[in-house]
Amino acid sequence: MTLLTIQNASQRSRLSEPTLRYYEEIGLIGPIARDERSGHRRYREQDLDDLQVLACLRAMGVGIEDMRTYQANRAKGRSAAGEQRDILTRHAKRIEQEIATLQVHLRYLEAKAGLWDARDRGDGPGEEAAASRVHVLLDQLEAVLS
Amino acid sequence: MTLLTIQNASQRSRLSEPTLRYYEEIGLIGPIARDERSGHRRYREQDLDDLQVLACLRAMGVGIEDMRTYQANRAKGRSAAGEQRDILTRHAKRIEQEIATLQVHLRYLEAKAGLWDARDRGDGPGEEAAASRVHVLLDQLEAVLS
DNA sequence: GAACAGACCTCAAGCGCTTGAGGTCAAGCA
C-alpha cells in the first residue's frame, strides 16, 4: 500500500495543498492518516479516488454541500442514482446559462474595447464627446442584459 | 436635482444595497451625501452613472483593483484610453477562456448524468460494476482536461 | 399620543478558499 505526501496528493488531484487541508477540516474527506513521528499527512489510493471526484465537481462550480451529498450517495450505489443525476443536470443547466451570459459579456467587452481604441487614436474633433455618449449607452445596455 | 434612496440606487444599478455600502466603504465610489436628519444615504444622478459602470465591470468578473483603475482613467478621458482598452481586452481573453472551459465541463456533466441515469434504471447484472468503472475513467479524463 | 411597519443604519460573521507568518521535523552536508 503506497502512501502519498500532501504534495503528491495535491499534484495528482490538482487541488492545492491548502484546499486538501480545508476539505479535511470541514469533513468533505475523512480524516487522513498521519505519519507517526512527523505528524504529516499520508494519503492512500482510496483517498485519491475521493479527491479526484471532488476535484471534478469543484471544477464545475458544484458547491460544498452538493459535493457532500454526492460523496455520500456514491457509497450507496444504485439506490441514490436518481439524486446524483439531479445534482449533475442541475449544474449542467447552470453552466449553460453561464455560457450564454459570458457570450453577451464578451460581445460587450469587444465593442467597448474598440471604442477606447478609436478614442485612443483620436479620430477628430467632436469624437471625444460622441464616444463618451456611446460609452454611457453601452453601459446601460449591458446593465439591462446582465 | 433628484436624490435617490439606497433602495432606488440599488434597483437602478442592479447592485445590492450591501454592495453599494461596500463600494463606498472601500472608496470605489466617493462618499455619498447623507440626509441631515436621518443620516441615510442620498444618491445623485452622477453617482448613478458611476455605479452603472461599476456594475458592468463587475458583471464581467473585473476585479476591484481594475475597477478602481478604470474609474480613475475614465476621468482622464483620451489620455488614458490605451489602458482602458487593455483592461477590457485582457478580460475579454479571460472570458473566452472561461467559455471554452465551461463547454468542456458541460459535455462532461451531460455524459455523467447519462451514466447515473442508466444506473438508475439498472440495465442488468454486471451493469453496476461496469458503470462504476466508467465513472472513475470519466473523472480522470475530466481531471486531465480541467 | 402610543404603537406599528418599513426603510435604513452599523457591526460581525460566513462563504470557499488563498496567502502569509511563524514554527517543527528529517535529511544532507561541512
Add this chain to the structure above:
DNA sequence: TGCTTGACCTCAAGCGCTTGAGGTCTGTTC
C-alpha cells in the same frame, strides 16, 4: 556536531461580497 534546506504543520487574515443581528428614524394608523 551544528547548519541549512525543504517539506510540512497550525493559525490568522484577506478576498468580495452576502447574510443576519440588533438598533434607529420616519411616517401612518388607531
